[in-house]
Amino acid sequence: MASAARVEGDVLFSLSTDDSRPTLVGSVSAEGTAVTVTVREGAVALPNGRAGLTMARVLGAELGRLGLTASLVTRHGVVGTIGAVRAPWLHRIVTRSRHLKLGSLTALRALRRDGRLPEAQPLDVPPGTLLPLTPTILRGMRRERTTTHYLPGSGRPRLIFAVQSGVWDGKAPREFDLLPDVTTIGSAESADLVLPGLGPVHAKIVHDDQDEYVLYVSDNGAGLSAPVLVDDPVAGRVLRTGALITLGQWRLAFFREEFADHGRPFGGRAGGEFAVQRPQPPRRAGTQQPAG
Template identity: 45%
Template sequence: MADYRLDVDLDFSYTDESGSVTRGSARSSGTDVTVSMDSLAPLGGGGIPSLDEIRPLAEMLAGKGLSVTLSGPDGSIVSLGAVNSPASQRLVTRSPHIKLGKLGALVPIVRQGRRKSAAVPLLPPSTPLPLLPTVRRKISRRITTTHYTRGSGRPRLIFVQDAATWTGQIPREVTLAGEKTTIGSDPGCDIILEGLEGVHAEIRHDELDEYVLVPHGTVSGSVAQAGPSVLRTGARIQMGQWCLAFFREEFADHGRPYGGRSGGELAYERPQFDPRTGTMERDSSRGVT
C-alpha cells in the first residue's frame, strides 16, 4: 500500500518570448500524476533535463509509491517513479523507474532539440559507425613526453611520518625554489636537520630542468646511495633519522611514467627528444648521464 496520496486538479499556461501560449494540466486522484501539454515547444530547447538528472527523481518517486507521467499531443512522453519499465528500455535509461513513452511523442522533441540545442533530451548519443571496431595497426604516431615551463610543477620535499610519529598535523613541506638547496645540520643550510653532517646533501636544478640529489653523507631509500640521482615524484630520501619524499606535479615531470614508463613490462623504452634543450630523455630515474 502506498504511503502517499495526491489529489491534483490544476490547469496552467506558459507564454514564451515570441508570445506563443502553451496550455496544460496536472491531474491525480491517488498515486499517479498525469501532466498533459497541448504543445511540446517549451521542451524542445532543453526544457527536459538529462537522464542523469532524472534518475534520482525517479528513484525518489518510486520509493514513495508515486508516479508522474508527462504527455503531449501525440501521447505519453515519459513516466517516472513506480512504473513498469521494459527491460529493453532499462538498457537505455539505466533505471527501472523510467519508462519512455510512444516513439511518435518523442520524435517532435528530438527534432526541436536538434534545431535549438546540441543536446537531445532523454535519448542516449547515437552509436558511431561502424558498429564494429576498426583496427589499424600500421599507424605511425609521434612519441611524446611532458614538457613544461622550467621549474614549474611546484617541486618540493615532504617530511615522511609513519603511524608511530604522526601527530595528525599536515606534514611539513619545503618548496625547492632555488637552483640549489642544501640539506644538513650547518646553520647556513637551506634545510637544517639535526643529527646530519654539516652539508649532508644538496639538490641541484640542472640545465635539463631536472632536480638532482647530490649526496655528501650517507643516503638511502629509492635513490642511489653513491653518486647523483635524478629525482622523480615519489622518490624517498633517507638521511639519518629523517625521511623526505620528492614530489612534482606530473604535468611538469619530464620522467616516466608521465612521458612513458619507467621500466617493467619487458619493454624497451625508446629515448624521447626534448625540443627545448635539443637532448634525448632516456628511461632512467637513477644516475645522471
C-alpha cells in the same frame, strides 16, 4: 550513413518522490546498434509542441548518422523508434523526418493519456548543445601522446616529510618546496632546509640544465644512516616522484607532478617491460622555475 557504432549495456533506473515512493521504474538496454528504453511502471510525459519534435528530429538524424536506433517501450507497446530506421512514407509526412518511426496507435494513445496524469514524470530528450548534439561516440579516434617536457622547474618539485603511521596525528605532513637552482640540506643555519642532527651541509639537490633534480651527499656524518637511492654520492642520483631519502633520523620523499616528471615511459607503455619505448624529444634548456 557512417559505419555503425556498437553499444552494449543493461541499466535499471528508478525515479522516486520525496517520500521514497518509486513513481517511475524502467531499464535501458543496448545491444549492437539498438538501444531500448523500457518504462515498466509509472507514467511518462514526452515533450510537447514543436520544440520537442524538432529536437527529436535532430537527435534521430544524429543517431542515424552513427547507425544507431533508440526505441521507447511502455507496457502498452512500442511508442516509437528514432535513428537508423526505415520510416514509412506516412510517418515521414507526420514527423517530417525519415529518422522517426512511430509505434502502434494503442501505445501512442496510451502515452498521450498517461502524460496528462498528475503523477506523470517528464521524459525529456537531452537539452540542446552546440556540439555534439548527442553523447560523443567516436570510433578510430587517434589520441595525441603527451610529453613530460613541460616548462623547466614546473610540477612543484618538493620534499615531503614522511610520518610513521603509529604517530600520525591526521594532519597533512610538512612539505618543503625545492629552490629553482640549488637546495642545501643540513644543520647549519645557512642551509636552505635546516634539519638538526645532520652535518652542516649534509646534502644538496641540484636542478640541472636537463630539468632534473639530482641529489648529492657531501657529508654522511659518523653514526648517521646512509641515504637511500644514492648509488654514488659524487655522481649524484636523479630523483623521481616517490623517491625516499633517509638523512640521519630524517625521512623525506621527493614529489613532482606527473606532467613535469621526466620518468619513463614517455607517452604510455606499448607492450611489456621489455617493449621498445618511444624516445623523448630534446628537452627545453634552462633551470628557471616559472612564476606561480
